[in-house]
Amino acid sequence: xxxxxxxxxxxxxxxxATVATAAVGAVAQRAGAQTTPARAAPPxxxxxxxxxxxxxxxxxxxxxxxLDALREGLHLGGTKKGCDHGQCGACxxxxxxxxxxxxxxxxxxxxGSEITTIEGLGTxxxxxxxxxxxxxxxxxxxxxxxxxxxxxxxxxxxxxxxxIPSHVTADLNAKPALDDAELRERMSGNICRxxxxxxxxxxxxxxxxxxx
Amino acid sequence: MKPFTYERAASPAEAATAAxxxxxxxxxxxxxxxxxxxxxxxxxxxxxxxxxxxGLDRIEETQxxxxxxxxxxxxxxxxxxxxxxxxxxxxxxxxLAGASGQLRNRATTAGNLLQRTRCPYFYDTNMACNKRxxxxxxxxxxxxxRQLAVVGGSEACIATHxxxxxxxxxxxxxxxxxxxxxxxxxxxxxxxxxxxxxRLPGDxxxxxxxxxxxxxxxxxxxxxxxxxxxxxxxxxDRASYAFALVSVAAIVQPDGSGRVALGGVAPKPWRxxxxxxxxxxxxxxxxxxLLAGARPTEENKFKLPLAERALAAVxxxxxx
Ligand SMILES: Cc1cc2nc3c(=O)[nH]c(=O)nc-3n(C[C@H](O)[C@H](O)[C@H](O)COP(=O)(O)OP(=O)(O)OC[C@H]3O[C@@H](n4cnc5c(N)ncnc54)[C@H](O)[C@@H]3O)c2cc1C
Ligand code: SF4
Ligand code: FES
Ligand code: FES
Numbered sequence: 172x173x174x175x176x177x178x179x180x181x182x183x184x185x186x187x188a189t190v191a192t193a194a195v196g197a198v199a200q201r202a203g204a205q206t207t208p209a210r211a212a213p214p215x216x217x218x219x220x221x222x223x224x225x226x227x228x229x230x231x232x233x234x235x236x237x238l239d240a241l242r243e244g245l246h247l248g249g250t251k252k253g254c255d256h257g258q259c260g261a262c263x264x265x266x267x268x269x270x271x272x273x274x275x276x277x278x279x280x281x282x283g284s285e286i287t288t289i290e291g292l293g294t295x296x297x298x299x300x301x302x303x304x305x306x307x308x309x310x311x312x313x314x315x316x317x318x319x320x321x322x323x324x325x326x327x328x329x330x331x332x333x334x335i336p337s338h339v340t341a342d343l344n345a346k347p348a349l350d351d352a353e354l355r356e357r358m359s360g361n362i363c364r365x366x367x368x369x370x371x372x373x374x375x376x377x378x379x380x381x382x383x
Numbered sequence: 384m385k386p387f388t389y390e391r392a393a394s395p396a397e398a399a400t401a402a403x404x405x406x407x408x409x410x411x412x413x414x415x416x417x418x419x420x421x422x423x424x425x426x427x428x429x430x431x432x433x434x435x436x437x438g439l440d441r442i443e444e445t446q447x448x449x450x451x452x453x454x455x456x457x458x459x460x461x462x463x464x465x466x467x468x469x470x471x472x473x474x475x476x477x478x479l480a481g482a483s484g485q486l487r488n489r490a491t492t493a494g495n496l497l498q499r500t501r502c503p504y505f506y507d508t509n510m511a512c513n514k515r516x517x518x519x520x521x522x523x524x525x526x527x528x529r530q531l532a533v534v535g536g537s538e539a540c541i542a543t544h545x546x547x548x549x550x551x552x553x554x555x556x557x558x559x560x561x562x563x564x565x566x567x568x569x570x571x572x573x574x575x576x577x578x579x580x581x582r583l584p585g586d587x588x589x590x591x592x593x594x595x596x597x598x599x600x601x602x603x604x605x606x607x608x609x610x611x612x613x614x615x616x617x618x619x620d621r622a623s624y625a626f627a628l629v630s631v632a633a634i635v636q637p638d639g640s641g642r643v644a645l646g647g648v649a650p651k652p653w654r655x656x657x658x659x660x661x662x663x664x665x666x667x668x669x670x671x672x673l674l675a676g677a678r679p680t681e682e683n684k685f686k687l688p689l690a691e692r693a694l695a696a697v698x699x700x701x702x703x
Contacts (some may be wrong), residue, residue, distance in 0.1 A: 210385055210386040210387075210429060211386065212386050213386045213387060213388050213389075216389065232386075233387065233388065233389040233431070234384045234386065234387070236418070255422065256419050256422065257415055257419055257485075257486055260485060263485055269459075269488040270484060270485050270488060271485050271489050272415070272485045272486060272489070275413075275414055275415045275418050275419060275486075275489065276413075276414050276415075276418070276489060277389070277411075277414065277418070277431075279389055280411070280414065280433055280435065323484070323485065326484070327484065330484065333463075334463070335459060335462075335463045336462065336463060336468065336475065336479060337479055337484075338476075338479040338480050338623065340479075343468040343469075343472055343475055343476070344465075344468055344469060355623075356622075356623055357484055359483055359622075359623035359624040360482070360483020360484055360485045360486065360624055361483075
């Protein structure tokens with residue numbers, strides 16, 4: 172039987188091949204589009220930032236999104252690519268303390284930043300309280316949206332703590348409540364195809380309650 | 384994405400000059416609209432000028448009691464600013480009604496004003512669209528036009544401006560401050576009233592604002608607080624994370640007078656000061672003037688009564 176290491180090597184080779192085919196496809200497409208002349212690929216750029224506490228240096232095509240840098244450059248596959256257009260939240264990471272869609276920002280725009288992905292929140296034997304609550308409350312089915320949901324949820328509680336209002340906050344000048352309506356509104360940028368929403372709200376509510 | 388080169392600008396004037404030097408250059412702020420469009424090759428800049436490091440991220444009080452909002456202030460920070468919440472609440476409300484928490488954490492004041500339309504044919508590169516490819520025609524006229532403009536459009540384009548924030552800024556009489564890429568004098572500035580900032584499409588729908596090539600937005604200023612009660616009512620297909628079908632931004636004074644602007648109905652935030660004379664008489668007479676000359680399609684004519692009812696709800700809320 173193949174060892175985990177061999178499987179990992181094969182998986183990487185397969186990924187590299189997929190990326191190469193995609194590149195050929197892109198070139199063919201570009202040649203076909205006669206309105207805009209083909210442009211040479213730009214030279215790679217260096218960028219250094221901290222991911223999950225570790226300093227990282229990358230040489231990247233400036234077109235690389237932060238999402239692709241994390242997944243393909245650093246092999247941190249926890250952060251997911253759903254729509255790649257800011258519409259689903261699967262790619263949510265925490266950048267300098269704030270949740271963002273990593274698919275809609277370029278990696279080269281973030282020198283010196285501190286990035287936290289799902290891999291940095293907790294580990295299988297030392298789960299972050301939010302990860303543990305998602306497990307306890309079945310806050311997922313297929314799990315594809317889950318890393319984004321959890322990163323988002325951790326940041327949502329910090330946003331409420333910091334007094335940042337939301338669309339459903341009745342009094343803009345008072346501290347926002349920690350009720351289900353607030354949690355639902357604030358989590359609306361994370362879509363779950365499996366519809367695990369009610370359990371997600373329960374999981375976040377439990378962590379919020381523990382904190383309060 | 385098409386290949387591009389990337390630089391970080393050192394000062395606002397240098398950013399503007401660098402942009403003017405390279406006709407294919409674009410500024411990038413939050414990137415949440417530009418990168419989306421670049422992935423679809425609707426925008427194909429060959430050079431990006433990152434304006435995030437220019438120090439334009441502060442909100443300061445002006446001498447006349449208003450606020451000067453840096454172009455790079457994130458939508459989250461603007462909505463949460465204590466002075467904005469207290470004195471310009473319609474702006475907080477409009478921002479919080481837009482996009483998602485993640486997007487608002489990146490989206491900037493200038494980028495939000497300059498975001499492009501969500502017309503489905505603008506996004507579909509297989510379809511004719513005068514805004515995306517001037518002269519190719521408009522697929523929305525006679526096509527799927529439910530979300531599109533009922534007033535202010537033209538034979539060439541009936542796209543709406545999708546911003547919520549801009550509607551509130553219109554009702555607050557904001558001013559857009561810019562720096563121009565002129566060589567002499569280096570970095571000339573100008574102030575553009577928000578009413579004049581966005582253009583109607585006419586026969587050049589690809590030109591959406593009065594900005595000149597390379598002109599950089601540095602700030603948006605708000606005059607001293609308008610008083611009254613502030614309202615932003617957004618009607619959409621789902622309760623959150625969707626663009627407006629119709630939105631109403633209003634400031635209502637205790638005597639029933641006030642201001643109103645609409646989102647989701649026109650190529651720019653839609654306000655007519657002459658309609659506001661009718662505010663104390665109710666939604667119907669206001670809308671009669673505000674939406675005078677409307678030319679809805681069969682699919683979007685529902686927006687006319689919807690806008691009137693949304694304003695009626697706002698006026699009822701204002702009475703308490
Ligand atoms: C899924 C989704 C849902 C959304 N929902 C809503 C919604 O409900 N309501 C709403 O209002 N918006 C919504 N948005 C749009 C969002 O508000 C905009 O994408 C955002 O405000 C753009 O700001 P940015 O800083 O990211 O701009 P960028 O993408 O960086 O730039 C946009 C444009 O502005 C130019 N630019 C940026 N800064 C300057 C400057 N200082 N001077 C001159 N030019 C400049 C850029 O060159 C570019 O052309 C949504 C977006 C997404 C992806
Ligand atoms: S309405 Fe405007 S943006 Fe939409 S297809 Fe017509 S020209 Fe293009
Ligand atoms: S992958 Fe980024 S929001 Fe969907
Ligand atoms: S658990 Fe399957 S998409 Fe959310």
